[in-house]
Amino acid sequence: MKLERRAAGDADATDEFNDRTHRDDGASVAAKLKEGLTLLQELLYCRLHGDVQRFVGKDSMLVPLSELKAQLEAKTETAIFQVVESHAAAAAIGVIEPQDPWYLQWLACVLLGKSMVDAEMRAKILEYAKKPPRRRLLAFTNVLARVLPESRQAPLVLFTLFPLSVHIATAAALGDVGRATALRKQQTDHLAAIDDCNVCKGRPLKIGKQCPKCGNPLWKHQWLVAD
Numbered sequence: 221m222k223l224e225r226r227a228a229g230d231a232d233a234t235d236e237f238n239d240r241t242h243r244d245d246g247a248s249v250a251a252k253l254k255e256g257l258t259l260l261q262e263l264l265y266c267r268l269h270g271d272v273q274r275f276v277g278k279d280s281m282l283v284p285l286s287e288l289k290a291q292l293e294a295k296t297e298t299a300i301f302q303v304v305e306s307h308a309a310a311a312a313i314g315v316i317e318p319q320d321p322w323y324l325q326w327l328a329c330v331l332l333g334k335s336m337v338d339a340e341m342r343a344k345i346l347e348y349a350k351k352p353p354r355r356r357l358l359a360f361t362n363v364l365a366r367v368l369p370e371s372r373q374a375p376l377v378l379f380t381l382f383p384l385s386v387h388i389a390t391a392a393a394l395g396d397v398g399r400a401t402a403l404r405k406q407q408t409d410h411l412a413a414i415d416d417c418n419v420c421k422g423r424p425l426k427i428g429k430q431c432p433k434c435g436n437p438l439w440k441h442q443w444l445v446a447d
Contacts, residue, residue: 233330240322241315249393250330255428256389257302257331260382261295263430263438267378268294268364268371271441276373294367299331300341301360304348305383309390313399324349357383375444380410385437392427400424413446414439 230250237246269291303324311318324345328337348356361379364371384407391400404424408414413434415422420431430436434443 233326236322236326240326243315245395252393252427253306253327253390254330256393257299257306257386259428259430260302260385260389260438261298263435264298264378264382265291265294265368267435267438267441267444268368268374272370272373275441276370290367294364296332296336297360297363297367300328300344301348301356301363302386303327303331303345304356305386306390307349308353309387310394312387313391313394313396315394321346321349353383375441377411378438378444381407381444382438388424388437389427392424397424411439411444411446413443416446417443 230247233250234246237249238244243249306327307316307323308318310316310323311320316323325337325342328341328345332341348359351359357379361371384403388400388403388407391397391403401424404414404422408422414436417431417434417436419433420436422434422436425431425436434440
Protein backbone atom coordinates (compact mmCIF):
# COMPACT_ATOMS: atom_id res chain seq x y z
CA MET A 221 0.00 0.00 0.00
CA LYS A 222 2.83 2.41 0.89
CA LEU A 223 4.58 1.60 -2.38
CA GLU A 224 1.36 2.31 -4.27
CA ARG A 225 0.94 5.68 -2.55
CA ARG A 226 4.57 6.55 -3.23
CA ALA A 227 4.21 5.61 -6.90
CA ALA A 228 1.05 7.72 -7.16
CA GLY A 229 2.85 10.64 -5.53
CA ASP A 230 5.78 10.31 -7.93
CA ALA A 231 3.40 10.27 -10.88
CA ASP A 232 1.60 13.36 -9.59
CA ALA A 233 4.90 15.19 -9.18
CA THR A 234 5.97 14.22 -12.69
CA ASP A 235 2.69 15.35 -14.23
CA GLU A 236 2.68 18.66 -12.38
CA PHE A 237 6.25 19.50 -13.37
CA ASN A 238 5.62 18.61 -17.01
CA ASP A 239 2.36 20.55 -17.13
CA ARG A 240 3.83 23.63 -15.48
CA THR A 241 7.09 23.77 -17.43
CA HIS A 242 5.96 22.27 -20.76
CA ARG A 243 8.77 19.73 -20.52
CA ASP A 244 8.64 15.95 -20.57
CA ASP A 245 11.41 15.07 -18.11
CA GLY A 246 9.57 15.62 -14.84
CA ALA A 247 10.27 12.14 -13.50
CA SER A 248 13.99 12.48 -14.11
CA VAL A 249 14.16 16.02 -12.71
CA ALA A 250 12.29 15.08 -9.53
CA ALA A 251 14.48 12.01 -8.96
CA LYS A 252 17.71 13.93 -9.57
CA LEU A 253 16.68 16.82 -7.33
CA LYS A 254 15.78 14.43 -4.53
CA GLU A 255 19.05 12.53 -4.86
CA GLY A 256 21.29 15.57 -5.19
CA LEU A 257 19.66 17.70 -2.50
CA THR A 258 19.33 14.82 -0.03
CA LEU A 259 23.06 14.18 -0.38
CA LEU A 260 23.72 17.84 0.40
CA GLN A 261 21.53 17.60 3.51
CA GLU A 262 23.61 14.65 4.70
CA LEU A 263 26.89 16.39 3.95
CA LEU A 264 25.92 19.66 5.60
CA TYR A 265 24.93 17.85 8.78
CA CYS A 266 28.24 16.00 8.69
CA ARG A 267 30.21 19.23 8.23
CA LEU A 268 28.32 21.05 10.99
CA HIS A 269 28.21 18.21 13.50
CA GLY A 270 30.62 15.36 12.87
CA ASP A 271 33.46 17.43 11.44
CA VAL A 272 33.17 20.11 14.12
CA GLN A 273 33.24 17.48 16.88
CA ARG A 274 36.21 15.77 15.24
CA PHE A 275 38.35 18.85 14.63
CA VAL A 276 37.11 21.40 17.18
CA GLY A 277 35.77 19.33 20.07
CA LYS A 278 32.81 17.26 21.26
CA ASP A 279 30.06 18.45 23.57
CA SER A 280 29.88 15.77 26.27
CA MET A 281 26.37 16.95 27.23
CA LEU A 282 24.91 15.86 23.89
CA VAL A 283 23.19 12.52 24.51
CA PRO A 284 22.27 10.12 21.68
CA LEU A 285 18.53 10.77 21.89
CA SER A 286 18.89 14.54 21.58
CA GLU A 287 21.47 14.03 18.84
CA LEU A 288 19.01 12.03 16.74
CA LYS A 289 16.32 14.65 17.29
CA ALA A 290 18.72 17.45 16.34
CA GLN A 291 19.80 15.56 13.22
CA LEU A 292 16.23 15.16 12.00
CA GLU A 293 15.38 18.80 12.71
CA ALA A 294 18.56 20.06 11.07
CA LYS A 295 17.93 18.08 7.90
CA THR A 296 14.30 19.20 7.75
CA GLU A 297 15.28 22.84 8.17
CA THR A 298 17.96 22.37 5.53
CA ALA A 299 15.40 20.94 3.11
CA ILE A 300 13.17 23.99 3.66
CA PHE A 301 16.09 26.30 2.85
CA GLN A 302 17.02 24.19 -0.18
CA VAL A 303 13.51 24.48 -1.58
CA VAL A 304 13.83 28.27 -1.78
CA GLU A 305 17.39 28.23 -3.11
CA SER A 306 16.45 25.67 -5.75
CA HIS A 307 13.48 27.85 -6.73
CA ALA A 308 15.88 30.76 -7.25
CA ALA A 309 18.19 28.54 -9.30
CA ALA A 310 15.37 27.24 -11.50
CA ALA A 311 14.15 30.81 -12.06
CA ALA A 312 17.66 31.94 -13.03
CA ILE A 313 17.79 29.17 -15.63
CA GLY A 314 14.37 30.22 -16.96
CA VAL A 315 12.50 27.01 -16.20
CA ILE A 316 10.06 28.85 -13.91
CA GLU A 317 9.00 32.45 -13.36
CA PRO A 318 10.65 34.12 -10.33
CA GLN A 319 7.31 35.03 -8.77
CA ASP A 320 5.60 31.70 -9.52
CA PRO A 321 5.21 29.83 -6.19
CA TRP A 322 4.16 26.37 -7.43
CA TYR A 323 7.74 25.06 -7.54
CA LEU A 324 8.19 25.77 -3.82
CA GLN A 325 5.47 23.40 -2.69
CA TRP A 326 6.23 20.94 -5.47
CA LEU A 327 9.86 20.53 -4.41
CA ALA A 328 8.99 20.47 -0.71
CA CYS A 329 6.72 17.49 -1.40
CA VAL A 330 9.43 15.81 -3.50
CA LEU A 331 12.05 16.21 -0.75
CA LEU A 332 9.98 15.64 2.38
CA GLY A 333 6.81 13.87 1.28
CA LYS A 334 3.40 15.42 0.87
CA SER A 335 2.28 14.48 4.38
CA MET A 336 5.12 16.56 5.90
CA VAL A 337 4.30 19.76 4.02
CA ASP A 338 1.76 21.31 6.38
CA ALA A 339 0.69 24.94 6.86
CA GLU A 340 3.56 25.68 9.25
CA MET A 341 6.16 24.41 6.81
CA ARG A 342 4.59 26.30 3.89
CA ALA A 343 4.73 29.46 5.99
CA LYS A 344 8.44 28.91 6.71
CA ILE A 345 9.14 28.41 3.02
CA LEU A 346 7.27 31.56 2.03
CA GLU A 347 9.04 33.55 4.74
CA TYR A 348 12.42 32.50 3.32
CA ALA A 349 11.24 33.25 -0.21
CA LYS A 350 10.44 36.86 0.73
CA LYS A 351 14.02 37.54 1.77
CA PRO A 352 16.93 38.52 -0.50
CA PRO A 353 19.72 35.89 -0.71
CA ARG A 354 22.01 37.23 2.03
CA ARG A 355 19.21 37.73 4.56
CA ARG A 356 17.83 34.31 3.65
CA LEU A 357 21.20 32.72 4.38
CA LEU A 358 21.52 34.64 7.66
CA ALA A 359 18.08 33.42 8.73
CA PHE A 360 19.09 29.85 7.88
CA THR A 361 22.35 30.03 9.81
CA ASN A 362 20.45 31.38 12.82
CA VAL A 363 18.10 28.38 12.66
CA LEU A 364 21.07 26.02 12.45
CA ALA A 365 22.70 27.69 15.45
CA ARG A 366 19.57 26.95 17.48
CA VAL A 367 19.25 23.35 16.30
CA LEU A 368 22.99 22.58 16.21
CA PRO A 369 24.84 24.99 18.50
CA GLU A 370 28.15 23.49 17.35
CA SER A 371 27.46 24.86 13.85
CA ARG A 372 28.72 28.24 15.11
CA GLN A 373 32.21 26.73 15.08
CA ALA A 374 32.12 25.56 11.47
CA PRO A 375 34.28 27.47 8.95
CA LEU A 376 32.30 30.47 7.72
CA VAL A 377 33.06 29.73 4.07
CA LEU A 378 30.89 26.62 4.35
CA PHE A 379 27.78 28.78 4.60
CA THR A 380 28.77 30.69 1.46
CA LEU A 381 29.42 27.49 -0.48
CA PHE A 382 26.25 25.66 0.53
CA PRO A 383 23.63 27.74 -1.34
CA LEU A 384 25.80 27.58 -4.46
CA SER A 385 25.95 23.80 -4.10
CA VAL A 386 22.14 23.75 -4.05
CA HIS A 387 22.12 25.85 -7.23
CA ILE A 388 24.59 23.49 -8.89
CA ALA A 389 22.53 20.44 -7.98
CA THR A 390 19.44 22.16 -9.38
CA ALA A 391 21.18 23.17 -12.61
CA ALA A 392 22.47 19.61 -13.06
CA ALA A 393 19.02 18.12 -12.45
CA LEU A 394 17.55 20.49 -15.03
CA GLY A 395 20.23 19.60 -17.56
CA ASP A 396 22.12 22.92 -17.59
CA VAL A 397 25.70 21.70 -17.37
CA GLY A 398 27.13 25.05 -18.43
CA ARG A 399 25.46 26.87 -15.56
CA ALA A 400 26.59 24.21 -13.09
CA THR A 401 30.19 24.75 -14.24
CA ALA A 402 29.86 28.54 -13.95
CA LEU A 403 28.47 28.21 -10.43
CA ARG A 404 31.39 25.98 -9.45
CA LYS A 405 33.71 28.78 -10.62
CA GLN A 406 31.90 31.09 -8.18
CA GLN A 407 32.63 28.59 -5.42
CA THR A 408 36.33 28.45 -6.29
CA ASP A 409 36.42 32.24 -6.03
CA HIS A 410 35.47 31.76 -2.36
CA LEU A 411 37.61 28.65 -1.77
CA ALA A 412 40.56 28.29 -4.13
CA ALA A 413 41.49 24.91 -2.64
CA ILE A 414 38.54 23.35 -4.50
CA ASP A 415 40.68 23.18 -7.64
CA ASP A 416 43.55 21.47 -5.81
CA CYS A 417 41.91 18.05 -5.51
CA ASN A 418 43.75 15.57 -7.73
CA VAL A 419 40.80 13.16 -7.72
CA CYS A 420 37.78 15.23 -8.82
CA LYS A 421 39.78 18.24 -10.12
CA GLY A 422 37.15 20.48 -8.54
CA ARG A 423 34.61 19.74 -11.26
CA PRO A 424 30.87 19.31 -10.65
CA LEU A 425 30.22 15.60 -10.13
CA LYS A 426 27.39 13.41 -11.35
CA ILE A 427 24.28 13.80 -9.24
CA GLY A 428 24.48 11.82 -6.01
CA LYS A 429 28.25 11.33 -6.22
CA GLN A 430 30.82 12.53 -3.71
CA CYS A 431 34.58 12.88 -4.02
CA PRO A 432 36.21 10.53 -1.48
CA LYS A 433 39.18 12.85 -1.04
CA CYS A 434 37.90 16.43 -0.74
CA GLY A 435 34.19 15.85 -0.11
CA ASN A 436 32.94 17.65 -3.25
CA PRO A 437 30.04 18.70 -3.56
CA LEU A 438 30.48 20.02 0.02
CA TRP A 439 34.05 20.04 1.19
CA LYS A 440 35.60 18.41 4.23
CA HIS A 441 36.85 20.50 7.15
CA GLN A 442 40.52 20.26 6.10
CA TRP A 443 39.68 21.75 2.72
CA LEU A 444 37.45 24.47 4.15
CA VAL A 445 40.30 25.77 6.32
CA ALA A 446 43.04 25.38 3.69
CA ASP A 447 45.07 28.50 2.97
